Amino acid sequence: MGPREMKKPTLEMVAAHAGVSRATVSRVVNGTPTVEPTIASRVQRSIDELNYVPNRAARSLASNRSGAIALVVPESASKIFTDPFFGSVVQSIASVMGDTDFTLTMIIESESTADKTRRYLTDGNVDGALIVSHRTGDHSYGELSEKVPLVFGGRPVEGPPGATCVDVDNLAAARAAVSYLIDHGRSRIATIAGPQTMRPGIDRLEGWRAVIEEAGLTPGPVAYGDFTTVSGARAARELLASGEAFDAVFAANDQMALGGYPVLREAGLRIPDDIAVMGFDDSPFSETSEPPLTTMSQPMIELGAEMARQLIRLIEDRTAEPLTVLQARLVERGSV
Amino acid sequence: MGPREMKKPTLEMVAAHAGVSRATVSRVVNGTPTVEPTIASRVQRSIDELNYVPNRAARSLASNRSGAIALVVPESASKIFTDPFFGSVVQSIASVMGDTDFTLTMIIESESTADKTRRYLTDGNVDGALIVSHRTGDHSYGELSEKVPLVFGGRPVEGPPGATCVDVDNLAAARAAVSYLIDHGRSRIATIAGPQTMRPGIDRLEGWRAVIEEAGLTPGPVAYGDFTTVSGARAARELLASGEAFDAVFAANDQMALGGYPVLREAGLRIPDDIAVMGFDDSPFSETSEPPLTTMSQPMIELGAEMARQLIRLIEDRTAEPLTVLQARLVERGSV
DNA sequence: TTGTAAGCGTTATCAT
DNA sequence: ATGATAACGCTTACAA
Numbered sequence: 001m002g003p004r005e006m007k008k009p010t011l012e013m014v015a016a017h018a019g020v021s022r023a024t025v026s027r028v029v030n031g032t033p034t035v036e037p038t039i040a041s042r043v044q045r046s047i048d049e050l051n052y053v054p055n056r057a058a059r060s061l062a063s064n065r066s067g068a069i070a071l072v073v074p075e076s077a078s079k080i081f082t083d084p085f086f087g088s089v090v091q092s093i094a095s096v097m098g099d100t101d102f103t104l105t106m107i108i109e110s111e112s113t114a115d116k117t118r119r120y121l122t123d124g125n126v127d128g129a130l131i132v133s134h135r136t137g138d139h140s141y142g143e144l145s146e147k148v149p150l151v152f153g154g155r156p157v158e159g160p161p162g163a164t165c166v167d168v169d170n171l172a173a174a175r176a177a178v179s180y181l182i183d184h185g186r187s188r189i190a191t192i193a194g195p196q197t198m199r200p201g202i203d204r205l206e207g208w209r210a211v212i213e214e215a216g217l218t219p220g221p222v223a224y225g226d227f228t229t230v231s232g233a234r235a236a237r238e239l240l241a242s243g244e245a246f247d248a249v250f251a252a253n254d255q256m257a258l259g260g261y262p263v264l265r266e267a268g269l270r271i272p273d274d275i276a277v278m279g280f281d282d283s284p285f286s287e288t289s290e291p292p293l294t295t296m297s298q299p300m301i302e303l304g305a306e307m308a309r310q311l312i313r314l315i316e317d318r319t320a321e322p323l324t325v326l327q328a329r330l331v332e333r334g335s336v
Numbered sequence: 337m338g339p340r341e342m343k344k345p346t347l348e349m350v351a352a353h354a355g356v357s358r359a360t361v362s363r364v365v366n367g368t369p370t371v372e373p374t375i376a377s378r379v380q381r382s383i384d385e386l387n388y389v390p391n392r393a394a395r396s397l398a399s400n401r402s403g404a405i406a407l408v409v410p411e412s413a414s415k416i417f418t419d420p421f422f423g424s425v426v427q428s429i430a431s432v433m434g435d436t437d438f439t440l441t442m443i444i445e446s447e448s449t450a451d452k453t454r455r456y457l458t459d460g461n462v463d464g465a466l467i468v469s470h471r472t473g474d475h476s477y478g479e480l481s482e483k484v485p486l487v488f489g490g491r492p493v494e495g496p497p498g499a500t501c502v503d504v505d506n507l508a509a510a511r512a513a514v515s516y517l518i519d520h521g522r523s524r525i526a527t528i529a530g531p532q533t534m535r536p537g538i539d540r541l542e543g544w545r546a547v548i549e550e551a552g553l554t555p556g557p558v559a560y561g562d563f564t565t566v567s568g569a570r571a572a573r574e575l576l577a578s579g580e581a582f583d584a585v586f587a588a589n590d591q592m593a594l595g596g597y598p599v600l601r602e603a604g605l606r607i608p609d610d611i612a613v614m615g616f617d618d619s620p621f622s623e624t625s626e627p628p629l630t631t632m633s634q635p636m637i638e639l640g641a642e643m644a645r646q647l648i649r650l651i652e653d654r655t656a657e658p659l660t661v662l663q664a665r666l667v668e669r670g671s672v
Numbered sequence: 673t674t675g676t677a678a679g680c681g682t683t684a685t686c687a688t
Numbered sequence: 689a690t691g692a693t694a695a696c697g698c699t700t701a702c703a704a
Contacts, residue, residue: 008460010697021675026699034673053459057396058697061680066393071442075431087423094444095411098452103461106407106442108430116434123389124344125439229624258624285621288565288594346681357691362683370689394681397696 009050018046029054056103068103069311070121070129075110084283085300089132089153092304100312102127122147128315130307149314153307164314166306166324170200173296173328174207177278178250180294182215184336186248186276190220192235192260194227194252201227204252204280220246225256232259240267247275248336254279254286254295257335261289276336291334299326345386354382365390392439404439405647406457406465411446420619421636425468425489428640436648438463458483464651466643485650489643500650502642502660506536509632509664510543513614514586516630518551520672522584522612526556528571528596530563530588537563540588540616556582561592568595576603583611584672590615590622590631593671597625612672627670635662 011029015022020043027035028043035043046052060066071093073086090106097104105126109117121129121144128149131141144150145163153166181189191208194201205222212219223238225231232255239249240263249264251257257279261271269275271291279286282297306324314320347365351358356379363371364379371379382388396402407429409422426442433440441462445453457465457480464485467477480486481499489502517525527544530537541558548555559574561567568591575585576599585600587593593615597607605611607627615622618633642660650656 011699012697022698023675023677023700024673027674030699036673039674053455055397055697056461057393057402058680059699060393061391061397061682062697062699064680064699068439068441075427090442091411091444094442095446098444098446098449103404104442105404106426106430106440108427108434110431110434113434119389125392262626285624288621290598348681358682359684359691359693360689363690366683372689375690391681394696395683397698398681398683400683400696 009052011052011054014043014046014050014052017050018043064124066125066127067101068105068126069097069308069315070105070107070126072107072109072117072121072129072131074133075108085281085298086132088300089304089307092301093130093308096305096308102312118144128311130311132307149311151307151311151314151320153303162322164310164320164322166303166310166326168298168303169325169327170203171207171210173280173298174204174250175211176328176330177280177296178208178211180330181248181250181276181278181336182211182217184276186336187217188220188244188246188248189217190239190244190246190249191222192232192239192249192251192256193222193224194256195224201252204250208250220244220249225252225259227253227255229255229259232256233263234259236260236263240264248278249275250278250280252280254281254283254293257293257295258285258289272335278336282331286331286333289335294333294336295331296328297331298328302326345388347388347390350379350382350386350388353386354379400460402461402463403437404441404462405433405644405651406441406443406462408443408445408453408457408465408467410469411444421617421634422468424636425640425643428637429466429644432641432644438648454480464647466647468643485647487643487647487650487656489639498658500646500656500658502639502646502662504634504639505661505663506539507543507546509616509634510540510586511547512664512666513616513632514544514547516666517584517586517612517614517672518547518553520612522672523553524556524580524582524584525553526575526580526582526585527558528568528575528585528587528592529558529560530592531560537588540586544586556580556585561588561595563589563591565591565595568592569599570595572596572599576600584614585611586614586616588616590617590619590629593629593631594621594625608671614672618667622667622669625671630669630672631667632664633667634664638662 011022011025015025018025020039024035024039025043028040056067071090073090094104107117131150131152133152141150151164151166178189189212191205193205196202209219221239221242221244223235225235232251235256236259239246249260251260257277260277264271264275271277277293279293279295282295286293286295303326306326310320310324347358347361351361354361356375360371360375361379364376392403407426409426430440443453467486467488469488477486487500487502514525525548527541529541532538545555557575557578557580559571561571568587571592572595575582585596587596593613596613600607600611607613613629615629615631618631622629622631639662642662646656646660
């Protein structure tokens, strides 16, 4: 601190200090290439010396750009709470944004605030938005895509036509999972599927079916759950009750797979000796279970980063990949 | 959409429409009480009719307030990822903010961006900030408290003197946990403590010690972990190896408690018959373990909400409780 | 290449 | 109680 209490420096003060016009300082600050290097560096020196930082509000008002990006996540209290998926994606996004000049505004959307959110997004408060969603076919944002740059991701889905999406290839991942089971000598593979109202649920079941068919195997029984542990247990019981034989079960997520553990064991089946269990998500639970669960790991960090990148491209270049598909990775542990 | 493409309405347009000055419209928008009801309602009608929404940037520039609040969370990739604690708190904060006119700006802080963050906070980009931290004694924000309203929370700690903090009463929670063990007939209680560099680690150990002392019991052995599952397993082995007898173990968090499960079992001890196990945190893991873990649940939603409330008070009234302490709740499950 | 000057949409200070 | 009228700090045609 100098002896005098110095006010926050403005662009004007920098201009004076450097002996140029405000316009020139503005150009330097914004990296306009048409500034003579000599002058540019002189201005830069003044900026550093005065410790100048542009005023966001003023800049935004004058340029009609906010410098902000919204991150919209569904409320689903339990989801964010329980789901490391969101946490990772959000963190990744925040991390990427931290390296840019954009500010990340977080919006938790509940049904009651849907309208408010839409307004917020279209009223020019942000330069673009990232929608990370669980629900499928949520076209409520469809029209928005035309008014403000939007990138859908997370576990999206039927992005509105024309929208930009980043998604994990659930179909391929499910195929890889089931193929792995087959490669490890299993031939009657049952599945605990997810809700068929959600894309991941649909795709993972489809992948299971496709691989089995292509391998010429007889499909094992199918039971449905809602991605919760208890629903997994229930589904496992249904599988057992079906009377059909099976030597492996592919669950659409780890929680359901793990929910099945105790009921399988109670039925006298040893994992993986008598029955192989394959999960999906690589949740924290999968590491500490007994036995540790072999599962498909989704590239969540990559997902978030890619979403951020696409949105920035969309904002700055008005262009982006309509669809980016990321591949999951198989994590071998002890349940197969 | 009307036939004419209508531009986004400005305060000026509303003024014209209502036949008053811009100043008056501004007053109505901001709820200034000195406006004649007749006029106020006329203006309000115009606002509704034109669908007017104030421009944040302009407002911010003119008022020198940003209408934004920063949420600063430590990077610790794994932390946010694994830790439902953060997720809940963050969600709760976002939820409360959603009901105000404040915007929530999320900042993930890594060591390399510490300076950038501090600058961001002090450069008038936000009206205040919420610091949710794991580390103890992080006084790097201490000075900041004088330049911008700050509220510390999460699992904070030694908030810089004079700062506003919201915390969970770990000491009381630990006491409650151990008392419960005693009430359920246990008399030799061991503990798997957390790092003594972190406030929660310190307080939970202290609570354990205090209750045992007051009850006139002989303390069981103590082992230390770092809040991870593996460290819990290791600590459990140490406890067993100590040769000291014990019929219960109080772990400073669920993960460590659960890490101890298998080693206790391998030692031929049944839970809770031979040994009671008490966790802390009420993590998702605690529900699905075998047996389900009895644990202390922290009021994370309340924590986030309270942080948000205090910060808003601080911003709007320049006043807030220096320290708000929230109580944890015991969740009875099957391990005691 | 650089400077001039007119906004950008509010708020806030004075008068009235 | 309401209305002029300066700011607020920056961007951006348009001139030079």
